Amino acid sequence: MIRVVDYGVGNIQAFLTMFKRLGIGAERARTVADLDDAQRLILPGVGAFDHAMQLLNQSGLLPRLQTLVHEHKMPVLGVCVGMQMLADSSDEGMLPGLGWVPGRVRSFASQGASATLPMPHMGWNDVVPREGHPLFVGFEPSPRFYFLHSYYFECQQPGHGAAKAHYGIDFDCVVSRGHVHGVQCHPEKSHHFGAQLLKNFASC
Amino acid sequence: MLRPRIIPCLLVHRGGLVKTRGFKAPKYVGDPINAVKIFNEKEADELIVLDIDASVTGAVPDYGLIAKLAAECRMPLCYGGGITTAEQAARIIDLGVEKVSVSAAAVADPSLLDRIANAIGRQSVVAILDVRKRSGLFARGHELCTHNATRVHKADPFEVAKALQEAGAGEIVVNSIDRDGQMQGYDIDLATRMRAAVKVPLTVLGGAGSLQHIGELIQACGTIGAAAGSLFVFKGPYHAVLINYPSQAQKEALYGGPEAR
Numbered sequence: 170m171i172r173v174v175d176y177g178v179g180n181i182q183a184f185l186t187m188f189k190r191l192g193i194g195a196e197r198a199r200t201v202a203d204l205d206d207a208q209r210l211i212l213p214g215v216g217a218f219d220h221a222m223q224l225l226n227q228s229g230l231l232p233r234l235q236t237l238v239h240e241h242k243m244p245v246l247g248v249c250v251g252m253q254m255l256a257d258s259s260d261e262g263m264l265p266g267l268g269w270v271p272g273r274v275r276s277f278a279s280q281g282a283s284a285t286l287p288m289p290h291m292g293w294n295d296v297v298p299r300e301g302h303p304l305f306v307g308f309e310p311s312p313r314f315y316f317l318h319s320y321y322f323e324c325q326q327p328g329h330g331a332a333k334a335h336y337g338i339d340f341d342c343v344v345s346r347g348h349v350h351g352v353q354c355h356p357e358k359s360h361h362f363g364a365q366l367l368k369n370f371a372s373c
Numbered sequence: 374m375l376r377p378r379i380i381p382c383l384l385v386h387r388g389g390l391v392k393t394r395g396f397k398a399p400k401y402v403g404d405p406i407n408a409v410k411i412f413n414e415k416e417a418d419e420l421i422v423l424d425i426d427a428s429v430t431g432a433v434p435d436y437g438l439i440a441k442l443a444a445e446c447r448m449p450l451c452y453g454g455g456i457t458t459a460e461q462a463a464r465i466i467d468l469g470v471e472k473v474s475v476s477a478a479a480v481a482d483p484s485l486l487d488r489i490a491n492a493i494g495r496q497s498v499v500a501i502l503d504v505r506k507r508s509g510l511f512a513r514g515h516e517l518c519t520h521n522a523t524r525v526h527k528a529d530p531f532e533v534a535k536a537l538q539e540a541g542a543g544e545i546v547v548n549s550i551d552r553d554g555q556m557q558g559y560d561i562d563l564a565t566r567m568r569a570a571v572k573v574p575l576t577v578l579g580g581a582g583s584l585q586h587i588g589e590l591i592q593a594c595g596t597i598g599a600a601a602g603s604l605f606v607f608k609g610p611y612h613a614v615l616i617n618y619p620s621q622a623q624k625e626a627l628y629g630g631p632e633a634r
Contacts, residue, residue: 180466180469180470180471181467181469182443182444182467182468182469183443183469186444186445186447186469187447190447215466215493215494215496215497216492216493216494216496216497217494220494250494287572287573287574287575287596288572288573289495289496289543289573289574290375291378291496291543291544291574292375292376292377292378292418292419292574292596292598293375293376293378293418294374294375294376295374313376315418315419315448315449316375317449317471317496317497318496319496335374335375336375355449355471358447358448358449358471360413360416360447360448361416
């Protein structure tokens with residue numbers, strides 16, 4: 170069972186709809202008890218970093234999530250702001266991130282080459298995965314994903330970058346550290362590309 | 374390469390899907406859920422669904438319909454119509470919609486966008502401006518309207534767009550009233566002036582009658598949202614209703630293809 174963590178932000182329904190179509194069991198997790206049957210976790214998120222961290226911290230789910238991820242090595246996929254929350258910190262907010270993938274979330278507006286572009290980075294862009302990455306098994310060349318964000322993940326260790334995209338600058342749009350994965354783009358709204366990625370996550 | 378977004382815009386009137394001309398004469402073209410299913414299959418870039426009754430009648434958003442649309446829609450969805458509070462916007466996002474659009478209510482009170490942005494993040498806040506060329510012998514430039522073009526505003530539409538961007542809009546949609554349903558091409562002058570006025574992503578709606586028109590808009594404005602109603606619901610000289618959308622190869626041809634840039 171995939172449990173989509175429902176701590177008050179994020180498009181939970183879109184994930185459930187996509188997994189249902191793929192024939193993969195998925196439900197939302199609102200309480201610690203909901204996490205009992207979890208084999209994999211999706212951590213969604215939209216909006217401001219601090220707002221999302223605050224709600225996750227208040228949800229009462231975090232201690233159990235920490236145990237599942239650190240001790241049970243349960244695969245987890247952070248999406249959009251849910252991906253950014255995997256970092257140590259964000260230029261967007263004051264609260265610390267989860268620190269599950271070492272790195273810092275940066276603003277496009279602070280980088281010369283992307284500062285002059287329309288913001289947010291919105292629309293379909295190419296994703297260039299690292300060769301042989303488990304989330305990108307069975308993909309056609311140059312997959313496209315839907316993006317909607319103004320901040321991006323900057324990995325502390327280059328080895329944690331799993332795929333790159335370009336918006337003024339190259340940035341890590343997918344990060345992986347062992348069983349912890351994060352994607353900046355929206356696989357739940359990226360047609361067959363997103364479906365394939367979620368299918369791969371369900372079996373990796 | 375970030376691609377231009379080619380976006381079907383569906384209008385809902387009395388629960389059915391309609392298409393208007395000059396914001397008038399809604400013609401019934403089918404069932405909205407069925408249209409969403411077809412655009413799923415065609416892998417449309419995004420979808421805009423606007424309830425054209427809600428603002429005019431003062432009705433609240435039709436959450437039942439929105440839930441059904443969101444559950445079916447496998448591409449990013451923007452919903453507009455009748456949203457006047459941050460609570461309504463948050464409830465719509467929770468139903469599985471990516472973006473909410475506000476028009477008349479934001480023009481009347483730009484601070485509404487700030488409150489909505491605080492609730493759902495500004496990347497999900499879209500301001501739609503209905504604009505038309507001023508008519509009359511000595512008239513020049515464009516004017517801003519609301520309530521299905523029944524009310525005209527004195528404020529300059531480009532200044533209003535900037536103000537709404539400052540207030541919290543993450544995207545501006547500019548909708549040409551006089552081009553609506555005409556299928557004779559976008560108001561490129563309006564599009565380029567609006568592109569120059571705002572820093573957030575811009576989507577242009579109104580007037581597309583062929584893929585060539587979309588190509589012309591992209592030529593003029595670069596990476597932009599090209600939205601269309603009639604083009605994607607009508608086919609042929611007699612305007613037979615047939616939901617259609619360009620293939621990936623057709624789209625690549627419109628923006629030159631990734632290799633060309």
